[in-house]
Amino acid sequence: MSQLRKDPIVGRWTIVATERARRPAAFVDPKSTVTDQKECPYCQDTNSPSVYEAHGVKVINSNDPILDESKPFERRGHGLYDVAHSYGSHEIVVETPEHIPNMADLSSEQIKAVFQTYALRMQTHRKNPFIEYILAYKNYGVAAGSRNIGHSRSQIMAVPVLPMRVQDKISGAEKYFDYHERCLFCDIITQELKSKDRVVAQNEHFLVITPFASRFPFETWILPKHHHCDFAEGIKGYEDSLAAIMKDILLRFKIGLNDPAYNYMIQTSPVKNPSSFKDYYHWHIEVMPRLTRVAGFERGTGFYICPIPPEMTAAFLREVDIHA
Ligand SMILES: [Zn+2]
Numbered sequence: 001m002s003q004l005r006k007d008p009i010v011g012r013w014t015i016v017a018t019e020r021a022r023r024p025a026a027f028v029d030p031k032s033t034v035t036d037q038k039e040c041p042y043c044q045d046t047n048s049p050s051v052y053e054a055h056g057v058k059v060i061n062s063n064d065p066i067l068d069e070s071k072p073f074e075r076r077g078h079g080l081y082d083v084a085h086s087y088g089s090h091e092i093v094v095e096t097p098e099h100i101p102n103m104a105d106l107s108s109e110q111i112k113a114v115f116q117t118y119a120l121r122m123q124t125h126r127k128n129p130f131i132e133y134i135l136a137y138k139n140y141g142v143a144a145g146s147r148n149i150g151h152s153r154s155q156i157m158a159v160p161v162l163p164m165r166v167q168d169k170i171s172g173a174e175k176y177f178d179y180h181e182r183c184l185f186c187d188i189i190t191q192e193l194k195s196k197d198r199v200v201a202q203n204e205h206f207l208v209i210t211p212f213a214s215r216f217p218f219e220t221w222i223l224p225k226h227h228h229c230d231f232a233e234g235i236k237g238y239e240d241s242l243a244a245i246m247k248d249i250l251l252r253f254k255i256g257l258n259d260p261a262y263n264y265m266i267q268t269s270p271v272k273n274p275s276s277f278k279d280y281y282h283w284h285i286e287v288m289p290r291l292t293r294v295a296g297f298e299r300g301t302g303f304y305i306c307p308i309p310p311e312m313t314a315a316f317l318r319e320v321d322i323h324a
């Protein structure tokens with residue numbers, strides 16, 4: 001039997017396999033490939049102009065950008081369709097000068113520098129009046145949408161419209177706040193700490209859980225224990241703690257699941273009117289190992305089928321010995 005579970009934030013239903021669930025070990029990734037360092041553009045091209053550089057982290061404009069800031073943003077109608085050119089900025093964050101593929105193997109100091117870089121770039125992009133949202137994210141491994149270069153890097157996109165998934169989360173959190181007068185994410189933290197079934201790891205300032213209505217096996221959220229809607233402001237004073245918990249969880253994936261492809265996305269509040277989100281939105285990071293493929297049913301319905309309950313994946317990840 002399976003269970004239908006509703007995500008309390010966006011109201012999306014997931015089908016979670018319970019009794020006939022696959023075992024955690026069935027998801028372990030059998031492959032691990034890295035390109036030769038001699039072919040790595042980030043090792044060879046050390047002279048290309050950077051938009052920001054500090055502590056071994058270098059931010060460059062994507063040479064194959066999806067977005068372009070050179071023309072002004074203009075939205076127009078095309079019949080009933082809305083059209084705009086893909087205005088915005090697309091930057092690559094080269095996380096280390098060394099040819100190291102996985103962020104899990106960077107030092108905590110280096111991981112801290114990467115997250116501080118995201119915050120600084122967000123502060124810069126939000127000054128542009130056309131920008132509505134800034135997403136910092138990582139694609140690691142081919143299955144996660146990355147080219148197989150083997151050099152740890154991530155991306156920052158600044159876009160002139162609010163992405164739908166962000167909008168869904170925000171309106172879900174707002175509805176909950178209107179009714180309960182409390183932050184939904186703060187309540188999730190309290191409940192998960194009480195039950196402990198889905199807690200993977202924690203430190204003084206951050207909690208890592210597998211969400212109740214997980215869409216994917218081993219879907220993981222990193223939640224700051226102190227309430228703040230905005231990543232760039234909210235990490236101030238907590239950078240060391242965040243770097244430590246990121247390294248912890250990425251090592252659990254690498255060791256426990258044999259270096260799988262993964263994505264992470266920083267979910268922060270929109271750029272405009274931050275004070276309107278400050279009570280009910282709560283920044284967090286979603287981490288998704290890419291162990292299964294999204295199939296027709298998911299694409300057609302927006303439902304997800306998660307082949308293993310999050311309680312089982314949390315227990316599996318808790319057991320991984322990251323100090324071995
Ligand atoms: Zn390299």
Ligand SMILES: [Zn+2]
Nearest residue numbers: 183186227282
């Ligand atoms: Zn909160």
